[in-house]
Amino acid sequence: MAAVVAGVGAWLPPRVVTNDELSSYLDTSDQWIRSRTGIGARHRADPGVSTSDLATEAGTLALKSAGGSSAGNRSAGDSEVDAVIVATTTPDRMCPATAPEVATRLGLTGVAAYDVAAVCTGFLYGLASAAGLIATGTARRVLLIGAETYSTIIDPKDRGTAVIFADGAGAVVLRAGETTEPGAIGPIDLGSDGGLSDLIQIPAGGARQRASGTAAPAEDHYFQMRGRDVYRHAVERTTASAQAALTRAGWQVDEVDRFVPHQANDRISAAVAERLGLPSERVLSNIAHVGNTSAASIPLLLAHATLDGRLRTGHRVVLAAFGGGLTWGATTLTWPAVTACAEVGKPAGVGSATATAHAQIGAPTEPLSASRPAA
Numbered sequence: 001m002a003a004v005v006a007g008v009g010a011w012l013p014p015r016v017v018t019n020d021e022l023s024s025y026l027d028t029s030d031q032w033i034r035s036r037t038g039i040g041a042r043h044r045a046d047p048g049v050s051t052s053d054l055a056t057e058a059g060t061l062a063l064k065s066a067g068g069s070s071a072g073n074r075s076a077g078d079s080e081v082d083a084v085i086v087a088t089t090t091p092d093r094m095c096p097a098t099a100p101e102v103a104t105r106l107g108l109t110g111v112a113a114y115d116v117a118a119v120c121t122g123f124l125y126g127l128a129s130a131a132g133l134i135a136t137g138t139a140r141r142v143l144l145i146g147a148e149t150y151s152t153i154i155d156p157k158d159r160g161t162a163v164i165f166a167d168g169a170g171a172v173v174l175r176a177g178e179t180t181e182p183g184a185i186g187p188i189d190l191g192s193d194g195g196l197s198d199l200i201q202i203p204a205g206g207a208r209q210r211a212s213g214t215a216a217p218a219e220d221h222y223f224q225m226r227g228r229d230v231y232r233h234a235v236e237r238t239t240a241s242a243q244a245a246l247t248r249a250g251w252q253v254d255e256v257d258r259f260v261p262h263q264a265n266d267r268i269s270a271a272v273a274e275r276l277g278l279p280s281e282r283v284l285s286n287i288a289h290v291g292n293t294s295a296a297s298i299p300l301l302l303a304h305a306t307l308d309g310r311l312r313t314g315h316r317v318v319l320a321a322f323g324g325g326l327t328w329g330a331t332t333l334t335w336p337a338v339t340a341c342a343e344v345g346k347p348a349g350v351g352s353a354t355a356t357a358h359a360q361i362g363a364p365t366e367p368l369s370a371s372r373p374a375a
């Protein structure tokens, strides 16, 4: 059985942090951030809001998109999904995983639930895991969520990361289906190089630090990235992985309608597209409004581009990502007829009330809270 996309959802916290706001306390500028990354603003969760809060919201929206009932109206016996996977770099705790709590908050107590840790490639690794669950008959419907609260691990004084990384969550519902159906996830290319694990890391907080028997300096609890080195590997690995996925799918580059790269940097996306031989108008991006949301970035972009019409039913799509580990991955699919649901708001149960704000993402005239079918 193939894993087939049945729904897609995206959720962003309401607080928007502009480049100008960052420039008020960091040695940076709107001009530098835009020209080097393509980022104009990003969303950040308020204090007290965590990854499971964002994941629950995105999961609710993906289930709604897939035609499911609202959260809280299900029990394990009649659940729409048999497994919940949360891809994240920012789990609520070291232990246990975030996914079981998210599943329970979605009214899915009893289903399989686990996290995937592949940093910015987490959504691709999660797709492979979900596809495996479906192929083996372990699950028939999987909710895969990419969720991040990078604001909790970013050093606010580090201009090399603080201007880039952001918070958000996106999710897809995958159901068992045929490999020839629209929405069927194609062959997935995955890879890693642990010899370069120090290019992106949070040095402290894990077993390595405890085994050394010494207290880690405060900065070692923050996310650290050697950006220039990562950039070079990102372009090479993402290109190779996308080419491998295309080859395994039997697709020619000129058959690709949309390239959906992990939103690390518009320059990386452009360089990869150029190497693949893809025209720039086929490259999707929402980094200008959301920044780099790591494992959440691809499902966020899928939802936003479906809502604003840049991604339409029947488009032949390549997804590709690169991240810490190092890790990379890519796959193909034909975009199905789905109704994407995306919101900007305050998580239910956090703060005084659930509220839906409006923001401009992708197409400036698109009301984000609206859900409409793909054209």
Ligand code: UT7
Pocket (backbone or CB within 6 Å): 027, 028, 029, 032, 033, 036, 037, 120, 159, 160, 163, 164, 227, 228, 229, 230, 231, 234, 263, 264, 265, 268, 292, 294, 322, 323, 324
């Ligand atoms: O999400 C998956 C994994 N992550 C990535 O794929 C990210 C990959 N890396 C990148 O996207 C880019 O390397 C960055 C956006 C992080 C940095 O862009 P860059 O063009 O590679 O800049 P750089 O690190 O080579 O730095 C160029 C200059 C340096 O100054 P000097 O040495 O030329 O005087 C930096 O100190 O820009 C300086 N700089 C900044 N200036 C203003 C670095 N960060 C900033 C900043 N504002 N925020």
